[in-house]
Amino acid sequence: MTDGPGPADIKPSPRRSARQRLAFVMIAGLLAIIGALAAGYYFAMRPVTLRIAVGPANSDDIKVVQALAQAFHNQQHSQVRLRLVPTDGAPASAQTLADGKADLAIIRGDLDVPKNAQAVATLRKNIVVIWVPPAAKGKGKKAAKITKIAQLAGHKIGVVGRTPANVNLLKMILQQYGVDPLKVDIVQFPANEAVEAIRNQKADAYLAAGPANSKITIDAIAASTRDGGAPTFLAIDASEAIAQNHPAYEAAEIPAGSLGAADRPDDEVKTISFSHHIVARKSISDSTIAAFTRQLFSIRQSLKTDFPLAAKIETPDTDKDATILVHPGAAAFVDGEEKTFLDRYSDYIWWSLMALSAMGSAGAWFAGALKQDERNTNSSQRERLLEMLRTARHSDSTDELDQMQAEADDILRDTLVCFEHGAIEQGTLTAFNIALEQFHNAVADRKALLMSMPQNLQRTATQFRAAGTA
Template sequence: MTDGPGPADTPPKPPRSTARRLTFVMIAGVLAIIGTLAAGYYFAMRPVTLRIAVGPPNSDDIKVVQALSQAFNSPQHSQVRLRPVQTDSASASAQTLADGKAELAIIRGDLDVPKNAQAVATLRKNIVVLWVPPPAKGKGRKAAKITKITQLAGRKIGVVGRTQANVNLLRVILQQYGVDPMKVDILQFPVNEAVEAIRNQKADAYLAAGPANSKITIDAIAASARDGGEPTFLAIDASEAIAQNHPAYEAAEIPAGSLGTANRPEEEVKTISFAHHIVARKGLSESTVAAFTRQLFAVRQTLKNDFPLAAKIETPDTDKDATIPVHPGAAAFVDGEEKTFLDRYSDYIWWSLMALSAMGSLGAWFAGYLKKDERNTNTSQRDRLLEMLKAARHSDSTDELDQMQAEADDILRDTLVCFEHGAIEQGPLTAFNIALEQFHNAIADRKALLLSMPQNLQRAASQFRAAGTA
């Protein structure tokens, strides 16, 4: 028998896979957070396709929107794409937006605006032109007597275009001047038939509404000139009152000579105007609308050569009492308060970094908790080494010393593994090295002593020590 526990009592070796599993978990967590941030950046910066409702078919508005769609597809405009959704009229476009079938729409400001619509830009301003053709030869000068709107009672008035909105507009003007719309015969002419109808003298007066340089309006006025006579333009002197009673309209003027050749009109004529707006669905991302507005005004000048109407695009009214409330994204662009990527997502980034820091702290605590058993095992092994140190000084067998030496080598290997795993620090490792050195010295001294003693003395000493322990 020998002093102290034998090799069979050696504590089990600490598991070495725990640290690896923890490292893998930590790496996976860090990669997950980085992947989440990268995915968030990708989805935040990827191009967004917006559907824009526009009508009627073959109108200038559709041509402008199609040109904008092509311009938005260029590489330098990578945040927003446009997909036109063709409708039958501006009213249908408004309904398409209200039904959620489009994110953007081109609407007339004097029509019912959807409750979920917010202004992004003013596509164009439209003026109202009301004129009377000169009398035809041989038919007296009855038509020439119409010089005021109040004289339209009982007359035939032709409206260019098939939209009911223009008829409603005419009725607003007549009512302002005390003319009963029921006593006026209102005829509507499709755009492609208006010129022929005017040449055939289908009405006594005509109304057209469109951009100041509208070819449709200019051609209609030119068709009404006959036999060297010029049409008479009726001034809407009550434009201020109409604008006051109907906020969708504004007082305006038709500049002299702005309606084609022959210096039409000869003098400035008072009228009213209304706007076509680009509106966005309420709730559409502020950053998306800001990006669309920025791209819209960036391509505006590049399109004006092919589409002069594009140069007329204006920023929306950002006043709180605007007829159509402005979308926050468009307002941010107009006011120069558009948020950058960091402004929009700084909170998410900050919280992600905090989560990463918390995960690191939690991981460190968890790592320490997992290494608790490893540290306890190492402490037991160090105690075992001290016991073997004591036993080595009294051992009478070189075989026993060799077994303890082999066990000490195993304890050394496990201790170095614990140090690599971070289970023990430099201080405990230094204390272990001191104990190991003392153990090696004790083994060496004891072996030298045993080798110097005769075999019979060694056997006697062993027997004596065995009898004493018994």
């Protein structure tokens, strides 16, 4: 009997290598799909940083946005964070957004809106206040008292703030009342110089535009009070007509006593208002803007103690004829139609599962094909084993018997591999073992017979068999 093959002589079966490669490909594909889903979830849920253009420096707007940015950063599970892009004011912020250098911007609704901008929220509403200081006592002939906007022709009007937008606003109001702006001397005072200019009587009347409780406006009006006299507030009676002709403005009223004292004004005064908006670029994804809008309104109330203006943030106008069209993401939040993670990515998840199912079906088909190939090969090997059994019973050479036994060992190894892979069943393996046992018995009996025969008889039997086959 010869020794079986050693460990170094055993080579992997080609069928087993193919199965291993298939298993590796299936596992790699499964891990790739799981990794893609995990990566998609990570990128979908990671915080997105949006650049927001706001100005000017030290203004209430920039202070509110700074507070929002800090609150967003501190909020757990925040999906959006803010990075400030300081500008010189609302017009510069609008241009920054138009140039693509910001994702969000604080703009004035009565100025040109960038074509790539859509509304996200109304940051605040502003009212226009026009007033005339009381005449100073003891200074020559008493000037005619101004009580109506139409009487401003020929007078000097001071505009609080450096922005040209307020000057254009004044001109628009004057034109509505038939006053030629060229017949009016308009001078601007920076907000930090307005109080001193008003005390020094630098103009006959003043205009300020800002929030109803603006400290700048209230301080400017307070500076107009002199010698116990109260300023006269000029009503914009044509507010409805202005709003009709200029959609960026709305008719409004200044409540009595809302400007720093009970007699400021002493009765309601008609005026116009306009809004500062938070706008976003159209290209920003709906889900990102929806998340920003949700976070904005969730922390709005928590900031009102330190920043009263934050409590005045309102949802945008979602009407199709709105002055500034609303961003679809903000509209989804306002209308309660914001999509969840599954809503947004259900198609991707479904296709991933379909791909996984297809891979499983393909793997099962390949596995079945490999098993069929192994079954066919095993059937051929069983036939070869039975053929070797018949040959062994008549063999006259121990070398031939040794070769057949080595081949039988290879067949046994392949059969066991087939059984491990499920290509053959227990009954088939039992039948194979019976045939293998018969073969080994036949080899052992034939070798014992050949060993007991004299050498000359072995040669004669071999020659006789060779002659018979010839």
